Amino acid sequence: MIGKDPTSIELAEHFRSSIPHGEEMGRVFRQTFDQAYDGQHTGRYRPDQLSKTELAHIGSLLEINIRRTFKDLISDGQAMDFLILGAEVDCKYSKQPFGWMIPNEALGHYAMLCHASENLSTFRVGFLRITPEILNAGGNRDQKRTINKTGRQQIAWSWFDQTYPKNTLLHLDPALADRIMSGSSGQVRLNTLFRLVQLELIPRGVIYTVAQQKDPMKRIRSNGGSRSALAPEGILILGDYQRHQRIARDLSLPVCTKGDSLAVRVVSTDQTYEGPKSLISGQLWRVADPDDPIETAPDVP
Numbered sequence: 001m002i003g004k005d006p007t008s009i010e011l012a013e014h015f016r017s018s019i020p021h022g023e024e025m026g027r028v029f030r031q032t033f034d035q036a037y038d039g040q041h042t043g044r045y046r047p048d049q050l051s052k053t054e055l056a057h058i059g060s061l062l063e064i065n066i067r068r069t070f071k072d073l074i075s076d077g078q079a080m081d082f083l084i085l086g087a088e089v090d091c092k093y094s095k096q097p098f099g100w101m102i103p104n105e106a107l108g109h110y111a112m113l114c115h116a117s118e119n120l121s122t123f124r125v126g127f128l129r130i131t132p133e134i135l136n137a138g139g140n141r142d143q144k145r146t147i148n149k150t151g152r153q154q155i156a157w158s159w160f161d162q163t164y165p166k167n168t169l170l171h172l173d174p175a176l177a178d179r180i181m182s183g184s185s186g187q188v189r190l191n192t193l194f195r196l197v198q199l200e201l202i203p204r205g206v207i208y209t210v211a212q213q214k215d216p217m218k219r220i221r222s223n224g225g226s227r228s229a230l231a232p233e234g235i236l237i238l239g240d241y242q243r244h245q246r247i248a249r250d251l252s253l254p255v256c257t258k259g260d261s262l263a264v265r266v267v268s269t270d271q272t273y274e275g276p277k278s279l280i281s282g283q284l285w286r287v288a289d290p291d292d293p294i295e296t297a298p299d300v301p
Contacts, residue, residue: 004154007087008110011127012156014085018073019158022123026164027258028069029116029123030203032062033167039209040216043181045169047095047118059093062114066091080109089127097124098152101144106130113147113155121166126155165260168197168206186211190219190226194237194263199287204259220261222301234265234288236297244300250278251287267292 019025036058037044047055063081067074073084080088088109092100097115107130116123128134134151147155169177176196183189189210193202208216220226220237227237238244240256248255248262256262265288269277277286280298 004156005129007085008127008129008154008156011084011087011089011110011112012158015070015073015125015158019070022125022159022162022164024069025066025125025159026123026162028062028065029114030165030167030205032058032065033116033118034203034205034208035061035065037205037209039205040212043209043212045167045177045206045209055095058095059091059114062093063091066112066114080106082112084110084112090130098147100147101142102130102135102147103142103144107132116164118167118170120161121163121171122161123159123164124157124161125159126157128155165201165203168200168202169209172197180210186213186216187219187226187229190216191229194226194230194235194261195233198235198263198265199253201254201256201260201262204261207259207261217259222299227300230263231297231299232294234267234294234297236264236266236285236300238262238264238300247278247280247300250276251285252276253287264288265292265294266297267295 036050036054039045067082075083077083077088080090082089082091089112090106090109091112091114092102093114094100100111100113102111109130111128111130113126113128114124128151134147134154135145136148138145180189180192180196183192190207193210207220211219213219218225222228230237238248238256239261240259245255251264253264254262266285267288269284269286271284273286275286277284280300283298285298
């Protein structure tokens with residue numbers, strides 16, 4: 001078996017060591033899919049709602065977003081899309097694992113091989129030197145060829161089936177998703193979302209899709225937004241503010257970053273409670289159990 005190309009390994013390690021836990025790369029995939037859905041204007045959130053042209057455009061969007069997000073790691077290539085550590089790198093995306101189509105002009109250069117599954121909420125990014133030996137015979141009308149078994153074994157992976165922010169609506173029971181999206185207004189839909197989906201991060205793109213309005217994040221805030229509407233039901237909506245992040249850590253909840261939101265029903269407690277609790281506006285609060293009575297949630301600007 002031929003060993004992996006040293007430069008491929010170096011490229012993979014360069015990205016893996018520069019992007020802790022792959023979190024920022026995962027958010028690039030989330031951003032790319034959300035751009036393709038354009039949920040704010042269309043209400044779409046599933047890959048099967050996209051046309052063939054829109055599906056084919058995901059690779060171009062991903063390339064643009066990777067370049068923009070990691071401009072400290074990537075510069076523009078002359079022969080290929082990127083120049084990374086002095087190597088010309090072609091950015092390739094496939095909706096199928098190992099389905100990349102490699103053009104002849106990539107021969108002798110490197111490929112940044114990207115794949116993501118919205119159903120599994122996982123992504124892959126790896127690097128491979130493109131030579132005739134790692135490509136299948138034949139090809140499509142553009143003379144692009146797929147990677148053979150030998151080539152697959154030589155891919156140096158930065159991340160393999162790493163999780164990324166999930167598509168909340170896609171992963172809901174279809175009946176619940178329909179219930180949320182059938183609301184008569186963006187505000188009603190957002191209120192229903194936070195009422196039905198609790199204790200998990202909701203990415204910004206989902207908020208835009210559900211609200212389908214200008215400045216949808218405004219619809220979450222107090223003074224008439226979901227925080228005000230749901231407080232009487234005991235529902236606290238946390239965001240990416242430092243105060244909110246502190247509360248989430250206190251309550252052992254996922255911590256919101258970069259536009260995330262999280263809903264949780266809370267009840268007041270005291271020092272005798274041994275589980276996670278948080279001091280909010282002078283009162284201790286904890287995550288409510290299903291049989292706890294409803295209390296008005298505290299105001300957390």
